[in-house]
Amino acid sequence: MFCKVHTAGIHGIQSFPAGVEVDVSTGLPGFDLVGLLNSEVKESRERVRVALKNSGFRLPPQRITVNISPADIRKEGSAYDLAIALGILVSMEQLPEEILENTIYIGELGLNGEIKPVKGVLPMMLMAKEEGFAYCILPEENVFEASAVDGLKIIGVSSLEHLIGILLSSDREAFIEREKQGESGNGFQEEEIYDFSEIQGQELVKRAAVIAAAGFHHLLILGPPGTGKTMTAKRIPSILPPLSKEESLEVSKIYSVSGLLKKERPIITTRPFLHPHHTISKQALAGGGRIPRPGVISLSHKGILFLDELPEFGRENIEILRQPLEDKEIQIARSFGSITYPADIMMVAAMNPCPCGFYPDRNRCSCSEAEIKKYRNRISGPIYDRMDLCVEAKQTLWEHLKEPKKQISSKELKEKVMAARKMQEIRYEGTKYYFNSQLTAGDIDGYCKLQEEEEQYMEQIFYSLKLSARAYHRILKVARTIADLEQSEKIERKHLAEAICYRGFER
Amino acid sequence: MKTTELSEEAYYHWLYQIPGVGKITMRKILEVTTPRQLFEEGTGLLENIISERLAGEIERKRQSINIQREWEELQNAGICLLYYGSEGYPSKLSVIPDPPLLLYKKGEKHLWNLPTLAVVGARECSAYGKLMAKEMGMELAKNGILTVSGMARGVDGICQWNTLEAGGRSIGVLGCGVQVCYPEENYPLYERLQRQGCLLSEYSPYTKPAPGLFPPRNRIISGLADILVVIEARRKSGTLITVDMALEQGKEVYCVPGRTTDDLSKGCNQLIKMGAGMILSVSEFAEEICDHYKTIYQKREGEEEYVPDKLERIILNALDVTPLFIEEILENIKREKKDMTLQQLLDILLQLQIKEKICQEGQYYYKK
Structure with missing residues (x-):
């Protein structure tokens, strides 16, 4: 007999509907699995066979053929086990065919018949909702994550026996996980451990951090060792505006396919902050591997990717960032096709100004011009070009250490950022834009309109400082954010002057 | 081989190219002969002055090197050779201890007697x-x-x-x-x-x-x-x-x-x-x-006297020729009991930059 079980597959961070077609008929006894499968899916055969045996079913000496459709997309992961097992049971007429209707089955099997959690449940649930499935049967451990998507009837199961008990009972509705609904997603707020009030002095760096946070601009911090570059960067998440609902779902999807969603926290509500060590490999940074997984760039989607000691990352690693910084997504091509992961990040980088770290203090720095140039050239021009704000940290003064003054706290700074965020929200309503930094060259003129006087001012500066077109646009975007921070709809000369100050060093 | 019209310089160049002929050997050789003579008559004169190996090397180079071509190449590159005692040799150098025996020069002539x-x-x-x-x-x-x-x-x-x-x-x-x-x-x-x-x-x-x-x-x-x-x-x-x-x-x-x-x-x-x-x-x-x-002062055209306005003067006073961090400049201004916001300061600094009075490097500024 033939039957078809609905399940879900993952490609990139999107889920697609998959069908497990099972046929049990007379012929030479055997168990075949087809449908462009990765080896972990092929191994499913052994898991299913033993799990069925240990749950009290004996496979008949008949020919079992399983096809997972669509047959032209490569299948990976262990989430197909449960659907295959159920398909065999229905084809063997151990279970009625009705149980398959309108239901999606997801889960990995253990040899003893237990059902184990899988990765990527969130995008699967979103797909199920879109495709109009009513019931979702999945591993108990994944229920919390799945319940982030409302409008689905979710049943969590711990073992094959448990599942069959539910399927054969008269009232399936009774098992729907109601109690867990509602508490998902909202209400979970991570405590901020770091606060800006702990940083003494460094007003300029703090100011740049606020501007960067308000407009989601890339930020480069230069400075001698021990001046609080890393300290500042780690405190930026505490002043970032929270994720919107759509953003939060998008970020959670990435974490779901990576299997990084915490059990007690199915939806990510705070902006991610990742700071990889500089020994990171290219694959870990960009994503990929034989079985593609999102890399650090994608995991910091809508959040901060902090690269401390930027030149140490090596030119090749840094070059990888070029395309994602421009396109806000990263494409990974493999022999079987390409996968696109989102990568809309705010890059925060910190570096020393020269190999010894003390330039331009010539009493301490004796690096030659050539050495400094060589050090800075470890990062290519196009990467510097993309850094909207460059700011230098200065040696901490003794007075700051000896008599700490009360410093402005993250809470106060966040209020400023939120006010600027509000300005942007109103301005970009109904457009694809969210932050000033996202404006494309074509739209800058419209949203960052300069008055005649300011325009003349910029013209003069453009020529005397020999700015490039990209640098000019960057200055306008940063000036827009500075004006937003001051609740000014008009970009004034002082806003431009400040933005120009952060334009970074000439190459 | 036509060698008669070649100048003494060509022979100096030839001799100086031979590996093993440095300043000291050159000086020894010049005490007894000239490079032209050496080339024409061989190393017979140099017995007991230079090692046999070097003499052999010079003999070989007498045969193998096309002295005319070498000399033309030098001239084509616009290089001239001045040797101690020749006409173009800078007189200021001939009086110092250990004067260079020869000099290669590329560029203008007649520079030696200017202050x-x-x-x-x-x-x-x-x-x-x-x-x-x-x-x-x-x-x-x-x-x-x-x-x-x-x-x-x-x-x-x-x-x-x-x-x-x-x-x-x-x-x-x-x-x-x-x-x-x-x-x-x-x-x-x-x-x-x-x-x-x-x-x-x-x-x-x-x-x-x-x-x-x-x-x-x-x-x-x-x-x-x-x-x-x-x-x-x-x-x-x-x-x-x-x-x-x-x-x-x-x-x-x-x-x-x-x-x-x-x-x-x-x-x-x-x-x-x-x-x-x-x-x-x-x-x-x-x-x-x-x-x-008694040289002549040449004033270049288009030079105007620069007069800073009041705010610019305050900032120029707060600046130094060594790079100062923007916060230090602000401190310096405050110390003078003048009040200025960061944005105002940046605006004027930018003006001064356009006028090429100061330089910016990161957030450090210094006078030009």
Whole structure:
């Protein structure tokens, strides 16, 4: 007999509907699995066979053929086990065919018949909702994550026996996980451990951090060792505006396919902050591997990717960032096709100004011009070009250490950022834009309109400082954010002057 | 082989190219014969003066080298050769101890009898050193004085570049061959020196730079100059070798003083203490030299006197020639009991930058 079980597959961070077609008929006894499968899916055969045996079913000496459709997309992961097992049971007429209707089955099997959690449940649930499935049967451990998507009837199961008990009972509705609904997603707020009030002095760096946070601009911090570059960067998440609902779902999807969603926290509500060590490999940074997984760039989607000691990352690693910084997504091509992961990040980088770290203090720095140039050239021009704000940290003064003054706290700074965020929200309503930094060259003129006087001012500066077109646009975007921070709809000369100050060093 | 019309220089060039013939051998050979004679008559005369191996080498090179082609190649590259005692050889060099036996020159002629100042200093100089080197180069050029230096990074190169920028002329004495540009980043200067002055080296044209080649060339720098000016030198630095040479040659030495705390000024201050002349104002110094040598002051056109407005003056007073961080500038202004916001300050700093009065490097600013 033939039957078809609905399940879900993952490609990139999107889920697609998959069908497990099972046929049990007379012929030479055997168990075949087809449908462009990765080896972990092929191994499913052994898991299913033993799990069925240990749950009290004996496979008949008949020919079992399983096809997972669509047959032209490569299948990976262990989430197909449960659907295959159920398909065999229905084809063997151990279970009625009705149980398959309108239901999606997801889960990995253990040899003893237990059902184990899988990765990527969130995008699967979103797909199920879109495709109009009513019931979702999945591993108990994944229920919390799945319940982030409302409008689905979710049943969590711990073992094959448990599942069959539910399927054969008269009232399936009774098992729907109601109690867990509602508490998902909202209400979970991570405590901020770091606060800006702990940083003494460094007003300029703090100011740049606020501007960067308000407009989601890339930020480069230069400075001698021990001046609080890393300290500042780690405190930026505490002043970032929270994720919107759509953003939060998008970020959670990435974490779901990576299997990084915490059990007690199915939806990510705070902006991610990742700071990889500089020994990171290219694959870990960009994503990929034989079985593609999102890399650090994608995991910091809508959040901060902090690269401390930027030149140490090596030119090749840094070059990888070029395309994602421009396109806000990263494409990974493999022999079987390409996968696109989102990568809309705010890059925060910190570096020393020269190999010894003390330039331009010539009493301490004796690096030659050539050495400094060589050090800075470890990062290519196009990467510097993309850094909207460059700011230098200065040696901490003794007075700051000896008599700490009360410093402005993250809470106060966040209020400023939120006010600027509000300005942007109103301005970009109904457009694809969210932050000033996202404006494309074509739209800058419209949203960052300069008055005649300011325009003349910029013209003069453009020529005397020999700015490039990209640098000019960057200055306008940063000036827009500075004006937003001051609740000014008009970009004034002082806003431009400040933005120009952060334009970074000439190459 | 037609060799009769070749000049003595061609034979000097031939002999100097032979591996194993250095300054000392050359001097020994010149005591008994001339390179032309050597080429025409063989090494018979040199018995007991040079080793047999070297004599054999010279004999081989007599046969294998096409002396005419070698000489033409040199001329095509625009290089001329001056040997000790020849007509074009700088008279100032012939009186110093250990004069170079021959010099390769690329560039203008007739530079030797002009009033000349050597300007030397640290390669990794501070912003102050850069400023002083720049001013020195420009002021000397304006007063019609030739500069001579080593075309090195830092003070040397900056001074020479600004001499040329201001329309003056300069001599670059190299520690490598005249066909090699070292350091590479000074290529624009290397090119321009050939048109507005000349390049000079006692090494054969394609010699690569090597550490041992630089100290001897310093005696040529000081030898060509009437006065030696030192801008920024650490207490133990290569610049001081040049000073020693100049003193040995009986030249006057002047120094630009610096703060006692700056490492890069310690050498200069020490020299002043020992009796070197002190330069308190670059322009006055240049004028004095001009007076002394009766050169003509050339004022360049289009120079306007710059008068800062009130706010600009406050900021210029708060600035220094060493880079100051923006927060320090703000502090300095506050100390003067003036009030200014960060944005106001940045706006005026930008104006000053457009007027080319100050420079920005990151969030550090300094006077030009």
